[in-house]
Amino acid sequence: MGWLRTNLLWISLVGLLVSGGLLLVVVGFLGLVVYSALGTGTPIVGELLDVAAPVLAVTSVLLVATVLSGVGFVWALLRRASVPRSSRLAALADRIEREYPPLRPFGLSDALAPPKPSAEEQSANALAELKRQYVDGELSEREFERKVDRLVANESVDEARAERERRAVLDDRS
Incomplete structure (x- = not known):
């Protein structure tokens, strides 16, 4: 499924061009049949009925393929849009x-x-907020230092937990 999702744009573009081109050829063939029937004076209905069964099936399949590949192409373009x-x-x-x-x-x-901000961005934002509160006088120096120590301690606990998990995964692979 991953390969199809990554190549959907090109697959649907090729499908759109091929099925659309073949559909134009079939419709052109029908137009040529009608034009020749009009030019020779033969009844158009008779000529169309002779050609209708195979051409109608091919036309419907090509029309469905063209519509589906067109929808896929637009969907792939929208997914890539910024x-x-x-x-x-x-x-x-x-x-x-x-x-x-x-x-x-x-x-x-x-x-x-x-x-979502990463853990580093979250801790940087928290430290910036603590600094702002200290500068604005909302926190005393003692409260500021205590909260910074707690923030640093939480970071080191998270780093230690991540290191343990990395080691466990590596041990499981061995």
Whole structure:
């Protein structure tokens, strides 16, 4: 499934060009049959009925293939499009998905949500917030130092836990 998803754009583009080109050839053939029937004076209905059975089946298959590959091409293009991410857009999409449940499987609110900050970014943001509170006078020097120590201790605990998990995975592979 991963290979198909990564190559969907090119597969659907080739399918669209091939099926669309063949559909144009078949429709052109039907136009040529009608034109020749008109030029010779023979009844058009008789000529079309002679050609209808095989051409109608081929035309319907090509039409379905063209539509499906066109939808796949547009879907692949939209998936590759650069979409702005913000919490406001995600909230709006979430509200729309709640109002119209058939839209939930598309995951629009997840696609528009800003990426979750990494652990490093979270700790940097927490430290910046502590600094701001200390500068604004909301925290005393003692409270600031205590909270910074707690933040650093939590980081070291998380790092130790991650190292233990890495070692366990490596031991399981051995």
